[in-house]
Amino acid sequence: MWSYEAPLRDMQFVLEHWLQAPDTWQRNPAFAALDLPLAVQVLEEAARFSQGVLAPLNGHGDRQGCRWQAGQVSTPDGFVAAYRAYVEGGWPALACAEEQGGQGLPQLLDAALQEMLYASNHAWAMYTGIAHGAYLCLKAHAAPWLQARYLPDIVSGQALPTMCLTEPQAGSDVGLLRCRAEPQADGSYRLNGSKLFISGGEHDLTANILHLVLARLPDAPPGSRGISLFLVPKQLDDGQANGVHCDGIEHKMGIKGSATCSLVFDAAQGWLIGDVNRGLAAMFVMMNSARLHVGLQGLGHVEAAWQNARQYAAERVQMRAPSRPEEVAAQAADPIRYHPAMRRVLLELRATSEGMRAIGYWAAHLLDQAEHDPHSSAAQLAPLLTPIIKAFFTEQGFRQASHALQVFGGYGYVTEFAIEQTLRDSRIAMIYEGSNEIQANDLLLRKVLADEGRAFGLLLAELRTEAAQGGECGECAGFAQALGSLCDALASVVEAIGERALDDSEYPYRAAPDFLQLCGVALLAFAWARAARVSRALPEDDPLRAAKLQSAGFFFDYLPSRLAQHLGAIDGARAALAFV
Amino acid sequence: MWSYEAPLRDMQFVLEHWLQAPDTWQRNPAFAALDLPLAVQVLEEAARFSQGVLAPLNGHGDRQGCRWQAGQVSTPDGFVAAYRAYVEGGWPALACAEEQGGQGLPQLLDAALQEMLYASNHAWAMYTGIAHGAYLCLKAHAAPWLQARYLPDIVSGQALPTMCLTEPQAGSDVGLLRCRAEPQADGSYRLNGSKLFISGGEHDLTANILHLVLARLPDAPPGSRGISLFLVPKQLDDGQANGVHCDGIEHKMGIKGSATCSLVFDAAQGWLIGDVNRGLAAMFVMMNSARLHVGLQGLGHVEAAWQNARQYAAERVQMRAPSRPEEVAAQAADPIRYHPAMRRVLLELRATSEGMRAIGYWAAHLLDQAEHDPHSSAAQLAPLLTPIIKAFFTEQGFRQASHALQVFGGYGYVTEFAIEQTLRDSRIAMIYEGSNEIQANDLLLRKVLADEGRAFGLLLAELRTEAAQGGECGECAGFAQALGSLCDALASVVEAIGERALDDSEYPYRAAPDFLQLCGVALLAFAWARAARVSRALPEDDPLRAAKLQSAGFFFDYLPSRLAQHLGAIDGARAALAFV
Incomplete structure (x- = not known):
């Protein structure tokens, strides 16, 4: 019933057009041997593993669960064999350095791999998800003998x-x-x-x-x-x-x-x-990697929710829709995908999933650049993006899973259809690796205000560059303009928060949750303004090109509502909150 | 761990001050014998049953579930005995007419009973929840012999x-x-x-x-x-x-x-x-009652979520809060209730629960008045409120349960703490008895536009009356003013939707979900403007009086953000939605 197909076409679109990653790889000696065909081949293999091995175990793992007896834990049937296949495929080594026996591929490809693992089987991927962070932590902080003893075991998956x-x-x-x-x-x-x-x-x-x-x-x-x-x-x-x-x-x-x-x-x-x-500093190397991973869990949940809702909405027939595509004849009842409320949910699911993918991969791509050049702006941008991706993506994971469940009606509440599992699984990601409230404080208090807006200024500059480029592109000039106005609003709001904090030191804490959401929405706006612009490189008759413009249009139609909500709440937060 | 205590004090506040129900009862011959002390006594008995019998079975019922064997269904252990106690307490008869062996009490008191049943054990209350609607349906549409044969069985609970x-x-x-x-x-x-x-x-x-x-x-x-x-x-x-x-x-x-x-x-x-x-017309008698009940499920979930989050937030100690009440000394770590993000969640939980209570009971009170005088404005208002209460309340039930779960951190995700059960239980209410999307169409298409705004005009008049009364009350004049502006905005938006629908007949379908949410927020504004005003009848040193003003203040601080969100989305919906 529940199914998952890795969105390879969109992943490639992000790599090739949105990020233009192959150009960056060529300028980075670490990835000089990497090109798009090789990257796509890696993704195809990862898709085969995720779809073929992990996804079929997802519902079963939920029903059987883990069993504890006398200190021993048995994972659900099939998990061990899947792990063996994962190790044999060399996946633990993907983004590890060649000197440790790794494949030396970029974290960008690892991010795509992780998205697939989490989308197809979040529970299973919990076992492997921490490994890369531990690898980075040991590599950065452990004594040489400890690295020599244990890094190979992590890289090999032993x-x-x-x-x-x-x-x-x-x-x-x-x-x-x-x-x-x-x-x-x-x-x-x-x-x-x-x-x-x-x-x-x-x-x-x-x-x-x-x-x-x-x-x-x-x-x-x-x-x-x-x-x-x-x-x-x-x-x-x-x-x-x-x-x-x-x-x-x-x-x-x-x-x-x-x-x-x-x-x-x-x-x-x-x-x-x-x-x-100094254990916390060392642990943070691991935690920052883990937080990006948790964000990718949110992306995986939105993607899985979107795919399953789309399929059900195409098959389920109920009531006549007030309108339908021209080529479709009127019937006694229409597929529910034609009903306006369902169209809105489906468009939102797609726009959220694809927009988050661009941003999540961008963050991983920045990490690759930061590793190559620790003094680049990428090195300042990545830590700023981390809390936004962790909290905004996981909240979207839960919210969009709930929207998708609603598409299924009563069937959505039934275990058999498994979309309810996506909703249940997604909920933890808002809590662990630093709750979303902690992320909001980390973002506004530490990474924006304490940093005096330096990294945030770099982020705004990225968005403004996109706004300027998009302004020259006919059909997406409106998106670029909206992105530009959004940058002005963001700059003002940070200034206003900073000023107000001088008199009311608690205010940033009260404003933080909505400020983080606002930043998340801004990143999606960036994602869609650029996606619309760069989609023009696709052939005119490529359905993906039309779909990207459609999604961008949808996103920007509802953008003012979302901005108004969060800007209004940041304003509302100026009032003191009582102690209950 | 999970616990429930019926909020009797607030229930009485709604009956006595918010609704001034005893005055209405005196003018209604059906309830001439009813006064506030008797009503409170009924609520106290219902609280004893809900807290003492149903709440202790809630977690167990979730773990054991129902068992099916060869066509027979066994409910969880304890459910049968609880039902026997329910019948012995005479609860099925509460709001049934005396000529059918009922107690002849108002639906208002039944609404309070239902809130308690759903809050303490939603699964159990599913068995009894439909009975009153079936009673009304049979009474209105069944042949006399059928009524004579079966109504007594329903009223007695047999x-x-x-x-x-x-x-x-x-x-x-x-x-x-x-x-x-x-x-x-x-x-x-x-x-x-x-x-x-x-x-x-x-x-x-x-x-x-x-x-x-x-x-x-x-x-x-x-x-x-x-x-x-x-x-x-x-x-x-x-x-x-x-x-x-x-x-x-x-x-x-x-x-x-x-x-x-x-x-x-x-x-x-x-x-x-x-x-x-004409089966659908007959069934709708039952369904309208059921929809109000489902709304009360949402209220029950918010109340249970609020109580449990409040208790955990008072006990759990983590990190120093940026500020704490004056009388509390600084410690290494504070109860999380002092942290701004938690204060905001707790205030929202309380304001939502108590605001929804006033509105839910108001709807039931209108039904009592409508039964007494089918030509009253109450008879027009009740059907208008039904879809709002069904959809807005159930969405809040799920959303606030999720907020409450977040207060618990990792413990919230663990079965043992049971707040995750509240979240899971609450989700169904957005789906059944007409999905929330169906409710949105019912509200805007049928009950506002097709009605040419007549009933909606009555609703606005109620809100404007409150705004006028509150305008003369010092400390709540600001709330009244905000309510007045909100009425203007609502009137404009209905007019704008109606005009636009002339050229774009699909537009109301696209605008409907946010229009319903907007109406829900407007009802909460009504609830809080009035609650603040009538709380002045409480003694000056009554903590409830201060709490009501505090909640109203919190609600109105964040009201502009919520209005902007939904008004913005209604505007955004003017654009056509693509077929995906």
Whole structure:
């Protein structure tokens, strides 16, 4: 019933036209051997794996879930075999450096891979989703011997890493964590404490699991300045099991095939990653990668929702529509795709999915450029985009899944049709890896105001460049103009928030959630203004060209309503909020 | 973990101050014996039942669900005993006429009862929720002998009715239904066909089940003008089982304790209700009652979400808040209720719940007045409010449940904390009893435009009266002024839609969803302008008085943002929507 087909055509459109990625690759020695045909070939292989192996397991994984027994976790039937195929396909190595045995391909292609994995089976992809972030973290902060010992296992997929932050009393506030690490004579540490909500904390996909654990040294200062990061493997090299025990898994609303574990560390041996008391900085390398990934989960959910809603709306026949395409004869009842309320939902699903794809891939493309040139504007733009992509994309994932469910009517509420699974699965992404409220504060307080608008100015400059280019293109000049006005509004609103914050230091916190949404809408406007412009490079009779113009038109028709909503709320937030 | 306490104080505030219901009762001979103390006593009893009997079964019912075996359905453990207590308490009879053995109390009190039932256990209340609509339908349309035979069973709770509309190919479009009814020599009919998604179509709460079934006579015209309504009991009076078979129940996203049945009618004996081919008109009596009930489900979900989020936000401690109440000392970390993003969510939950309560009870109060005087403006207002309450309230139920879940962070996604159940349960209400898209068309096309704005004019007059009264009240004059401007905007938008529809007959369909949301927001504005004004009758040191002013202030701070959003989208809808 539920199905998924990787949107290869649109992915290629983004790579080739929206990003013009092949030009950038040619200028980057790391990717000099990469061209569009090779990239497309990689995507086609990823599509085959996602569609052929993961998607068929998605509904089953939800129904069967994970099973915990005496500290062991069994993943749903088929998950182990799928992981084996993933490793055999070399996917863990995709965006890892060649010197570590990786394929040295750009994060841009990894982003497309991740979109497909999350769209086809979010629960399964939870096991692999953290690996690239752990790879980056170890590569940047671990001692050479630790890298030499463990990076190859991650790159080959022989071991899967985890990210162990949360404790029962320490969720958003990692400063409250209590897990302890005692230094040992041999340079290792012994860890004691409990961790909660650890995705993939225990499973049967790999023999070894590499836990990246935040803990405190005995003499550490309180709060977030006293936290260090450790690598704690499940299996020690002497063949002994380490002191890590999974004492339960959560029963959750969704992603039921993903084992969300409670872990107990009982004199577990571990090794320090990075400097003492600087664990958060090291962990943030991993977390920033994870946040982009979580945003891509949102994209995957919107895409899956859009595909399934489109198919159902084409098949289901109910009532006469007030209008229908000219070539369609009147009947007693029409496919519901012709009904205005459904057309609006379908157009919104498509415009959101394709717009988010351009922006999500752009962020990954910026990361590739930043790695090549840490002083480029890309290096400043990527961290600014991260919280927007994490929070805006995941909110859209949930919202659009709900819209898609509505298309199915009563059938949407029934397990069999599985769109309700998409809705349930999508909901977690608004919470983990820093709740969307945390992202909003990170964006406005840290990355816009504390930065005095520097990175934000670069973002506006990107948007204004697009507005200027689009202004010279006949059929999309209106879009460009709207984008230009939007830039003016954004600049004003940041200035107004900054001024008001001088007298009312709490105001930015109150304005932050709507400011983030506003930025998300602005990024979609950027996506569609450019998509409309560059789609003119497609042949005139290419249906994709017409579809891109159609989607851009739809997006900009409803843009003023969305801007007014968020600008109005940022204004409304000037009033103090009572304590309830 | 999850808990529910009936908001008796606010319910009484609505009855006594917002509606001034006791004054209306005194002028209505049917309720002359009713006064506020008696009404409050009824609500207290209903609260005891909901809190003490239903709420404790809510999580269990979700986990155990219903079981189907060989045509029999077992409801979750405890549901049968709870139903027995419900019947013994006389609750089925609450708003039924005394001549049928009812208690003759107003629908207003029934609305409060329903809110409590749905808030404490939506799945359980699905079995009883349809009964009052069926009672009204039979009373208005069934032959006297049929009334005499079956009304007492409904009023006593000895039998539970169902509403059998949907068939696999006929959901929103009842005109497509195929179920057949053959007249018999004895004046009865034999029904053959299948029905889908029948809530309570089979269960173990009562021995007999009274199916109200839409079907076609052999010579009926096609479409919705050829549909008749029948009463088909599960048990015939000769002790024989009738030809009604439950051949399965759905596995659903939520309300898992409610049996959603596939029914097969196999030469089942039934009796006509109302006129041949006029089944839809008869069914609409039931459906209008059901739609108000579904709106009250949304209210119940918002209230439950608010209560549970409030409690968790008071207990959970994470991070220092940028500000805290003066009397609270600074600590390493604050209860999350002090964080601005959480304050905004909590204020929105409270303002939405209490605002919806006033409006929902107002609609029920209008129904009581309409029954007393069918020529009153109440009789015109109630049908206008029905689609708004059904669609706006249920969308809020889902949206606010999601906001509340976010307050819980990772715990919100875990089954144990049960707020995720509220979110899952709430989602169905946007779909059934006419999807929210159907409600939007009903409102704008039928009840505003086809009515040439007459009933809508009455609604605006009610709002303007409030605006005029509030204008003379110092601290709430600003609210009244905002309500007045909103009325002007509503009047303009209806005029603009009507004018534009002359050239573009599809436009109202495109504008309908946002027009309904706009009306919902306008009703909340009405609720809060009046609540602020009438709260001045409370003692100055009553915390409820301060809370009402606080909520009204919060609501009106963010009102411009919400109006701009929907007015903008109604404007955006002027553009044609492509066929995807």
